[in-house]
Structures are given as C-alpha cells and as structure tokens.
Amino acid sequence: MFCDTHCHLFQEYYKDVDKIILLAKESGVDRMIVAGCDGKSNQEVLELVQRKEFYGVLGIHPEEIYTSTLRDMGFIKEHLSHSKIIGIGEIGLDYHYDKENKDEQIRLFEAQLGLAEEMHMPVVVHSREATLDTISCLKKYKVKGVIHSFSGSLETAKTYIDMGFLLGVNGVITFKNCHLKEVIKKIDLHNIVLETDSPYLTPVPFRGKQNDPSKIKNIAEFICELKDVSIEELVKITNENIKRIFDI
Ligand code: NI
Numbered sequence: 709m710f711c712d713t714h715c716h717l718f719q720e721y722y723k724d725v726d727k728i729i730l731l732a733k734e735s736g737v738d739r740m741i742v743a744g745c746d747g748k749s750n751q752e753v754l755e756l757v758q759r760k761e762f763y764g765v766l767g768i769h770p771e772e773i774y775t776s777t778l779r780d781m782g783f784i785k786e787h788l789s790h791s792k793i794i795g796i797g798e799i800g801l802d803y804h805y806d807k808e809n810k811d812e813q814i815r816l817f818e819a820q821l822g823l824a825e826e827m828h829m830p831v832v833v834h835s836r837e838a839t840l841d842t843i844s845c846l847k848k849y850k851v852k853g854v855i856h857s858f859s860g861s862l863e864t865a866k867t868y869i870d871m872g873f874l875l876g877v878n879g880v881i882t883f884k885n886c887h888l889k890e891v892i893k894k895i896d897l898h899n900i901v902l903e904t905d906s907p908y909l910t911p912v913p914f915r916g917k918q919n920d921p922s923k924i925k926n927i928a929e930f931i932c933e934l935k936d937v938s939i940e941e942l943v944k945i946t947n948e949n950i951k952r953i954f955d956i
Pocket of ligand 1 (some may be wrong): 714716737
C-alpha cells in the first residue's frame, strides 16, 4: 500500500474525512502524512492523527509568517513528543509573492531547523523561487527530510540528494510540458517519495477538480510508465525510502 507523504486534509477543504480515507484505501493508499502550516492547522493535525491512517508534521509555513506568533512555536515544541508527530513541516522559504521579507522568512525557517536538529526530527521543506537560500539554510543544520513538491533542475536535485534529502513528487509531474519528467527520469527511484499536496496540484486527468490522497495512484502510474517499473516495485522502493527518514 502507498503512503501520501504530504497533504493538508483540513476542515476548510474537506467536510468528510472518513470518505477521503475510504477513497484512499480503494486506490491503495493506507497512510497519509498531514502537514500543518500555521497555528490553526497544526491543532487540526493533532486531532487527525488520532485516526490510525494519519501521521502528522507540525510547522509554520513561510507564507504564514505574519499570522503566526511565538505561541504557535511553543505549541509545536510542546507536541513534538507525540508518537504520531513524525517531523517538522511545512517549513521553508517562498519568494514568489514576497521577497521583501526574506530576512524574516530565513529567521523563521532557521528557528524551526534548529528545533528539528535539537529534537532529532526530520523536516518537510517548502522552497519556491528560493533554491540557493534554502540550500544554504539547510547546510547550517544537521537535519534530514523531504524537499516537498520538488520541481527544480537536475543539478538542484543532485545537490539535495547529496545532502541526504528525498524529493517529494506530486501531480506536477503529470502536467503537460513539465520539465520535471526529464529530471525524474534521470534520478534513481531510491531518492523520491510520492505526495499529493491535497487539496492542491491535482494530477492529470483530474486537473481543475479538488485533489485528494487517492490520486497517489495516478501519480504512481505516471511514474511507473516514465521509469518502466511495476506498481509493486514502486510501492516497495518508496516505502523503504520513507522509512529511512520517518518513524512510520
Ligand atoms: Ni503543502
């Protein structure tokens, strides 16, 4: 069975979580890692992980820098010892909409990287239009983890892999004219994990509709075709990869 290593199954997007779990199981997905982004969603992660199918990571997303407070950091620290909280995320740098606050973003990112190092926990990293700064921040800390929604060049992929990170691959790879296909073709499968980033980034042929973890199946089928491997092989390799990073 597959694991969706990155999704946001929060009440504002999904009314019926039981239905989402059922759909996922029908598509061969039996575990999901829910990623928090701010104070409110981190609390929801803790509620969701009470169900056996869910694991969680807690963190403050760079886009939430103005809505988050020291109290939210306190909440994260307080709950990292929970048996189903398996990492710190979604954290990172995003210069797409706002470059003016680079210094604040880096400070928030490094505070959470420091916490991960101290607690010996993996990180789930979001990096958009910020590759060089992301790499230089990660290099300052002894951490491992996943580069979520990886969509960079082959050279960047190799840099992250050399640093001990896995690349999170989602529906973006199924998009037409996406260069990621060429990069993943040249990357050994032992360096990737599958994710949906639900409710975002719905794979082909469901683009325009809301995403959900059952769509891991479509992403997996696409990668099997691209890499000429069987579904069973992809399940086996990606599950081994997950175990190298996360305590699942
Ligand atoms: Ni995400």
